[in-house]
Amino acid sequence: QVQLVESGGELVQAGGSLRASCAASGLAFSSYTMAWFRLAPGKEREFVATINWSGSVTIYADSVKGRFTISRDNTKNTLYLQMNSLKPEDTAVYYCAARRGTITVAATNYDYWGQGTQVAVSS
Numbered sequence: 369q370v371q372l373v374e375s376g377g378e379l380v381q382a383g384g385s386l387r388a389s390c391a392a393s394g395l396a397f398s399s400y401t402m403a404w405f406r407l408a409p410g411k412e413r414e415f416v417a418t419i420n421w422s423g424s425v426t427i428y429a430d431s432v433k434g435r436f437t438i439s440r441d442n443t444k445n446t447l448y449l450q451m452n453s454l455k456p457e458d459t460a461v462y463y464c465a466a467r468r469g470t471i472t473v474a475a476t477n478y479d480y481w482g483q484g485t486q487v488a489v490s491s
Contacts, residue, residue, distance in 0.1 A: 369394050370392075370393070370394040370395045370466070370480045371391075371392070371393045371394055371482075372390055372391070372392050372464050372465070372466060372480055372481060372482035372483075373390065373391045373392075373393075373482055373483070374388060374389065374390050374462065374463065374464055374482045374483065374484055374485035375388070375389050375390075375391070375485055376388040376389050376485055377461075377462060377485030377486045377487040377488075378486075378487070378488070379488040379489075379490060380454055380487075380488070380489055380490070381489070381490050382454060382455055382456055382489055382490065382491050383453060383454065384454050384489070385450070385451060385452045385453075385454065386450075386451045386454065386487060387448060387449065387450050387451070388404070388448065388449040388451065388462055388464075388485055388487070389446055389447070389448055389449075390402070390404075390446065390447040390448075390449075390464030390482055391445065391446050392445045392446065392447065392464075392466065393445065395466060395468075395480070397440075397442060397445040397466075398421060398422075398442040399421055399468060400421060400466045400467060400468050401418060401419070401420055401421060401466070401467050401468070401469060401470065401471050401472070402418065402419050402438075402440060402447045402464060402465070402466055403415070403416070403417065403418035403419070403438075403464065403465045403466075403467075403473075403478060404416040404417050404418075404438060404447075404449045404462055404463070404464055404465075405462070405463045405465060405475055406458075406460035406461065406462045406463065406487075407460055407461050407463070407484070408457075408459060408460040408461075411460075413463075413475055414429065414431075414460075415429050415473045415474075415475065416428070416429055416432055416436065416438075416449070416462070417429065417432065417436055417437075417438035417449065418438065418471050418472065418473060419438045419439070419440055419447070419471070420470075420471045421442075422442075423439060423440050423442075425471055426438055427471060427473060429473075431457075432451075432458075435451065435452050435453045435454075436449060436450065436451050436452070437449070437450040437452075438450075447464050449462065449464075451487070454487075454489045455489060456489045456490065456491045457489075458487060458489050459487060459488050459489050460486075460487060461484040461485065461486050461487075462484060462485050462486075462487055463481055463482055463483075463484045464481075464482045465478035465479075465480065465481050465482070466478060466479060466480040467479050467480075
């Protein structure tokens with residue numbers, strides 16, 4: 369079956385950097401659009417970034433543009449999120465998601481989800 373396993377989340381100070389990873393199995397990874405979403409306490413799930421199957425097209429939320437970079441390695445079936453200049457408001461559980469279709473920012477269009485990795489940013 370399809371599995372998406374996130375890792376890389378931890379506690380970091382404001383201004384620091386982290387790289388989250390999402391290891392995919394059970395699907396033809398290179399055929400899937402991938403994305404990162406996040407869920408903070410007391411807030412709704414928020415789109416962070418998405419990338420098309422080849423990595424040639426990316427979309428970012430305004431709140432992370434210029435600080436976060438989404439990328440993928442289709443030879444390793446792995447999705448990445450490089451997070452720089454982290455802020456306390458970036459604190460959330462970060463989820464990766466996959467869909468076999470065109471790139472989109474709508475969470476409801478994604479078919480598979482990971483279990484999440486916790487990112488905490490202290491001020």
